Amino acid sequence: MKFVVLYSLPVGVDRSRVLETYPRHKAYYEEFRAGGGGLVALGPFQAPDPAGSSMGIFTSREDAERFIAGDPFTTEGLAEPRILEWNVVWFE
Template sequence: MEFVVLYDVREGTERARLLEVYPRHKAYYEAFRAAGGGLIALGPFQTPDPAGGSMGIFASREDAERFIAQDPFVTEGLADPRILEWNAVRFE
């Protein structure tokens, strides 16, 4: 079982503000991953709207909660995250 964090960009957030915060977000997720934080994958949705949101996949709820607690997109008020339990079907 894995956990998905869906990020909805807060209404009224300007694209320029997202781009300003992105370098801190990137540094954060790279450090989190390097420290073995249970981050499996993450990225934005490819939509015409630059505020289309994003998601991350984590190995545990605790990893997901720990990640969003310090993510600059969340701490700086740009995104509202929600955690969903994901029962992925694997095809090998």
């Protein structure tokens, strides 16, 4: 079982704030992964995704929740996260 975190931008968020915050978000996910935080993969969906959404795959719900709790995108109100349990049938 893996856990997928889906991020979407809240209505009315200025995308320039997302771009300004991205360097802190990047430093955070790199540190999280280096610390063995259970992060398998992370990244945005490509255009023409109108919601500016992204997703991450985690090895446990606890890791997913811990990631969300400290991510600048969520702490600064720039992402609305949702956690889904993913029943992996095949994973390379």
